[in-house]
Amino acid sequence: MDYVLLIEQFLNGFQLGIILFLMAAGLTLVFGIMDLVNLAHGSMFMIGAFVGGTIAAVTGSFVIGVVLMIPAMLLIGMAVEMTTLRTLYPRDHLDHVLATFGLILFFNAATRLIWGPEGLVVPLPDFLEGSVALGIGITYPVYRIMIIVVGLLVALGLYVLVAKTRIGMLIRAGASNRTMAGALGVNIPMLFSVVFGIGAVLAGLAGLIITPITAAQIGMGEDVLILAFVVIVIGGIGSIRGAFIASIVTGVIDTMGRSFLDVFLLLFLPENAAESAGPALSSMMIYILMAAILFFRPQGLFPPKGAQ
Amino acid sequence: MLKKLLGTAAVATLLASPAAADIKIGFVTTLTTPVAVIGKDMRDAVELAMEHIGGKMSGEDVEIVYADDEFNSQKGKQATERLVLRDDVDIVAGYIWSNVLLASAPVVLNANKILISANAGPSPLAGAQCNANFFNIAWQNDQTPMALGELLNQQGVKSLYLVAPNYAAGQNMVAGVERTFKGKVVGKDMTVWPSQRDWSAELSKVKAAKPDGVFTFYPGPAGPAFIKQYQQAGLEGDVPLYSVYTLDSISLPLFQKAGMETVLGTKMTQFWAPDLDNAANKKFVGDFRKKYGRYPSFYAAQSYDSIMYIKSAVEAVSGDIGNIDGMRAALEKADFDSIRGDFTMGNNHFPIQNFYERTVVKDADGNWTTAVGRAVLTNHQDPYASQCKM
Numbered sequence: 001m002d003y004v005l006l007i008e009q010f011l012n013g014f015q016l017g018i019i020l021f022l023m024a025a026g027l028t029l030v031f032g033i034m035d036l037v038n039l040a041h042g043s044m045f046m047i048g049a050f051v052g053g054t055i056a057a058v059t060g061s062f063v064i065g066v067v068l069m070i071p072a073m074l075l076i077g078m079a080v081e082m083t084t085l086r087t088l089y090p091r092d093h094l095d096h097v098l099a100t101f102g103l104i105l106f107f108n109a110a111t112r113l114i115w116g117p118e119g120l121v122v123p124l125p126d127f128l129e130g131s132v133a134l135g136i137g138i139t140y141p142v143y144r145i146m147i148i149v150v151g152l153l154v155a156l157g158l159y160v161l162v163a164k165t166r167i168g169m170l171i172r173a174g175a176s177n178r179t180m181a182g183a184l185g186v187n188i189p190m191l192f193s194v195v196f197g198i199g200a201v202l203a204g205l206a207g208l209i210i211t212p213i214t215a216a217q218i219g220m221g222e223d224v225l226i227l228a229f230v231v232i233v234i235g236g237i238g239s240i241r242g243a244f245i246a247s248i249v250t251g252v253i254d255t256m257g258r259s260f261l262d263v264f265l266l267l268f269l270p271e272n273a274a275e276s277a278g279p280a281l282s283s284m285m286i287y288i289l290m291a292a293i294l295f296f297r298p299q300g301l302f303p304p305k306g307a308q
Numbered sequence: 309m310l311k312k313l314l315g316t317a318a319v320a321t322l323l324a325s326p327a328a329a330d331i332k333i334g335f336v337t338t339l340t341t342p343v344a345v346i347g348k349d350m351r352d353a354v355e356l357a358m359e360h361i362g363g364k365m366s367g368e369d370v371e372i373v374y375a376d377d378e379f380n381s382q383k384g385k386q387a388t389e390r391l392v393l394r395d396d397v398d399i400v401a402g403y404i405w406s407n408v409l410l411a412s413a414p415v416v417l418n419a420n421k422i423l424i425s426a427n428a429g430p431s432p433l434a435g436a437q438c439n440a441n442f443f444n445i446a447w448q449n450d451q452t453p454m455a456l457g458e459l460l461n462q463q464g465v466k467s468l469y470l471v472a473p474n475y476a477a478g479q480n481m482v483a484g485v486e487r488t489f490k491g492k493v494v495g496k497d498m499t500v501w502p503s504q505r506d507w508s509a510e511l512s513k514v515k516a517a518k519p520d521g522v523f524t525f526y527p528g529p530a531g532p533a534f535i536k537q538y539q540q541a542g543l544e545g546d547v548p549l550y551s552v553y554t555l556d557s558i559s560l561p562l563f564q565k566a567g568m569e570t571v572l573g574t575k576m577t578q579f580w581a582p583d584l585d586n587a588a589n590k591k592f593v594g595d596f597r598k599k600y601g602r603y604p605s606f607y608a609a610q611s612y613d614s615i616m617y618i619k620s621a622v623e624a625v626s627g628d629i630g631n632i633d634g635m636r637a638a639l640e641k642a643d644f645d646s647i648r649g650d651f652t653m654g655n656n657h658f659p660i661q662n663f664y665e666r667t668v669v670k671d672a673d674g675n676w677t678t679a680v681g682r683a684v685l686t687n688h689q690d691p692y693a694s695q696c697k698m
Contacts, residue, residue, distance in 0.1 A: 002516075004516065005512060005513065005516040008512040008515075008516075009509055009512055012508035012509050012512060013509075015508065016506065016508070112340075112344075117340075117342070117344040117345050117348060118345040118529070118558070118562075119342060119345075119529055121532060121536075121562045121563075121565065121566050123566040123567065123568075124540075129540070130540070130542055131540070131541065131542035139515075139542055141540045141541055141542065143540060144508065144540075210506070212536075213506060213533070213536065213537055213540070214505040214506060214533045214537075215529060215532055215533045215536070215562075217342035217505075217529055218341070218342050219341060219342060220342070220505075223503040223505075255508070255509045258497075258499075258509045258510070259509040259510075259512070259513055262497075275496065275498065276474075276498075278498075279474045279497075279498050279499065279500060280474075283500050
């Protein structure tokens with residue numbers, strides 16, 4: 001009986017990790033390659049949910065919503081990069097934080113104007129409703145399995161893109177040494193726009209696929225953004241592989257902490273203390289992990305080769 | 309020079325005089341962030357109440373100053389400080405969130421002004437920290453879940469799993485159910501509030517525990533999200549879900565739009581319902597639907613009631629709002645036609661009132677709303693009143 005719960009919680013953690021990975025992949029590329037602290041990445045998460053959700057509602061198909069969201073987010077992401085962020089690269093990180101925080105306020109207000117304060121509920125297509133039996137007594141929601149599958153496919157796609165294609169080579173070159181790549185004739189401004197666009201698509205995809213579970217809300221990206229920053233610090237800034245592994249580890253630890261820490265604390269604490277300490281401690285666990293990793297490996301688990 | 313100054317002063321007086329109302333009421337609610345939809349419902353109800361009373365109480369002009377707590381106790385406290393110190397309002401009302409009210413109450417009470425909660429009813433203010441100037445026109449947090457615990461006993465629920473957010477109100481709600489529920493509590497999860505929006509871990513634990521019922525409390529937009537995940541986890545057929553303050557007229561249209569039929573038939577308890585049969589409620593619900601085209605939520609009902617409540621006290625002192633002893637005595641009597649019907653104010657300034665069973669149904673036009681059932685608790689006083697030395 002207990003191992004069924006354990007496996008289910010592992011799947012839950014894995015699924016949370018997938019969402020984190022989609023967020024962190026874009027964030028780590030932008031931070032690692034462009035050296036830009038982008039707080040507005042959470043806004044891309046939200047806009048993906050609202051834009052894709054609206055397309056899904058208009059067309060009546062969630063799948064069409066996901067497909068059309070991709071070019072929409074690519075355009076929005078590149079537009080944001082070209083109009084606003086491009087001027088920020090030579091400036092220091094504090095300016096990045098201020099300007100992209102301003103973008104968060106802008107996007108939150110714009111979303112409120114367009115969609116109203118009550119948010120958006122996106123229904124699932126029938127074939128993704130309900131849960132399936134996975135054998136040995138485990139039943140798991142179909143949709144959460146879909147999230148895991150989609151996330152793994154995206155991770156595979158990103159691996160191929162970064163490791164096997166020309167644009168991936170340019171991205172890796174940019175991540176290792178921006179000046180040298182520019183000197184060798186790489187069109188750095190264009191590369192940055194495309195990277196930012198890809199990041200926006202990934203964040204938008206994460207926001208959209210989580211929306212049938214949590215509903216789209218103004219400011220929904222901010223909490224995920226904090227976790228995504230934790231992930232890229234643990235994984236090593238600029239590393240997609242690091243982001244993937246750190247996402248899964250973070251997701252699983254967070255979920256396992258939420259599910260079993262109070263039971264564990266009951267072993268040596270009175271019931272009342274365990275009940276209140278459980279949620280408090282479990283929400284701190286990933287930060288404790290981050291602090292430990294920063295102490296022993298300040299560059300993160302898998303820093304990209306040649307990064308300073 | 310002097311002439312010029314005098315002239316300026318005269319113009320300033322002319323400009324200022326039409327705006328200066330005789331009675332200023334500060335109203336604190338959430339007007340931004342995702343939960344602003346609640347604040348909007350409350351403000352709409354206050355506007356309707358102002359329309360019904362013609363903007364006057366006992367012949368005096370009334371002005372409402374709205375303030376935004378930004379869903380944050382520190383920001384709520386600052387908003388309250390601005391109302392009390394800068395705007396110099398006569399009465400402060402509103403407050404959705406227990407944590408915001410707990411942080412803000414000292415600001416109003418130390419200035420010796422009257423504070424009326426239109427929603428939040430945290431236990432400290434009902435018990436040891438009760439105050440002569442603090443009144444709650446809604447309920448104490450524990451009461452509605454206590455009624456729900458009673459309902460669970462009547463429904464024959466033997467084992468229960470509790471999932472609620474880990475903040476002042478969530479803890480009160482869980483404590484309330486545990487006070488009256490006679491069966492066994494097989495599990496309890498307090499989740500991070502307000503950031504946690506995915507309950508996969510908790511729902512897996514519910515599935516493993518196999519209870520007869522699940523109790524939950526998620527106010528605002530978190531409620532629909534929780535119920536959706538409950539359905540997706542395949543629990544809704546096996547384990548009935550009981551909730552307080554989670555399904556309301558803000559979330560039900562969203563479920564209706566998404567076609568989530570399993571929500572129909574869900575039971576909850578509350579002190580009020582849109583179809584509660586009394587003249588004041590019929591007028592309120594009828595005019596609210598006519599003006600805004602939707603059912604009012606309980607937040608709206610309580611906000612409307614707050615204005616009527618204040619009006620009854622202002623009339624008792626013939627518009628002399630500075631007569632704070634007279635105001636207090638009138639508020640303690642609570643002599644007005646409330647949307648909940650007759651009730652009395654307890655020694656701790658929280659209502660002693662009935663709590664009804666409500667079931668989610670379709671109305672005659674196919675809109676999703678609730679049907680009120682019988683009273684689960686009658687003339688019920690909260691359990692903290694005895695700790696209040698008033």
